[in-house]
């Protein structure tokens with residue numbers, strides 16, 4: 438580069454030195470795999486003195502663990518040999534039938550034959566990517582988007598094109614524009630990835646009229662919709678919203694999960710696909726895991742059959758509503774002018790926009806030092822955006838801890854703003870363009 442100073446001695450050689458002796462041998466797709474840069478920081482954030490508003494961990498302590506214990510013992514006593522055996526690659530037929538009944542709560546009519554049981558909906562994301570995405574294919578995804586989905590698309594070497602959203606979810610006009618821009622480049626998107634209910638991380642839901650508009654736009658562009666809906670039954674003051682898949686069966690691949698309504702540790706999710714696609718998904722899944730976890734599936738099946746599971750979902754909803762309220766009132770009380778945030782009507786997350794000039798990633802070490810943690814917005818963008826945003830999860834800490842965490846975070850924000858006003862923008866070391874890569878990060882499981 439003309440005019441740039443010569444590199445210091447050794448710098449050029451150092452650039453080619455890697456500590457990993459296998460680097461030349463990895464498959465190209467591993468270039469898209471990148472551990473979250475903030476993983477190490479979160480090892481600290483998990484210390485008890487830190488209020489973590491980072492992880493999206495369901496509050497499993499609220500489960501009726503004693504009766505679940507009796508249920509699991511009964512299951513082993515009466516059907517242990519089959520519950521501990523391999524099962525078919527598509528998952529147990531009885532469980533698939535029960536899954537169709539769960540989906541009926543959101544207006545979906547489906548045959549158990551079109552359901553594939555997966556290792557959480559995360560495996561379903563991977564299966565759909567394997568079946569539909571070639572390297573370089575375009576996936577449209579909300580801005581921001583669930584970090585685990587971005588990681589999967591990135592591993593499939595797909596290009597993510599973000600589409601703007603607002604308080605009513607994905608913006609149909611922005612979707613149309615994105616499609617037009619792609620068409621002008623001679624490109625077309627294969628999938629539209631959306632989380633229409635209680636979005637992770639944005640905390641908003643797609644409005645009723647937009648659901649039909651988005652489907653109509655996707656249909657006319659020939660784009661399959663990937664509807665990811667782990668939070669749909671966790672609305673606080675409303676009936677479950679009608680799924681996109683309830684409106685059309687041909688153009689939607691629907692992902693569901695028991696992670697938020699029962700337990701993430703069981704790792705039971707599913708994909709509902711058009712009949713023609715289902716077989717490909719089963720073959721892809723068999724190549725990956727042979728069959729979904731039989732024992733976990735049997736536990737879910739017994740839980741749905743013998744326990745008052747919808748009553749328990751209500752317990753979760755009330756618990757999360759109280760925590761959402763604690764978060765919103767603490768934000769209103771402590772956060773400075775210039776910060777804004779979403780007001781979720783269900784789910785786990787509030788998405789915060791910081792006052793102009795603040796950088797959520799640069800601020801994180803200071804926040805952890807002040808004993809509060811969050812996830813910087815950059816993790817939820819495939820294109821380096823999100824620096825002025827952060828995600829707060831209210832699902833796990835008790836309300837008093839949430840209030841304390843938000844108070845601590847507000848103090849960090851004030852210090853950051855003060856530093857900037859005294860010393861200028863460089864005082865808070867913005868995370869800068871250096872790491873504004875196009876590669877998504879792989880989430881740590883407890884941050885997902």
Ligand code: PMP
Pocket residue numbers: 493556557558559560583585632637665667693694695696701704705706885
């Ligand atoms: N999709 C979304 C939107 C999520 O928030 C999560 C978990 N945080 C997942 C998928 C994956 O969930 P699981 O694999 O536990 O079903």
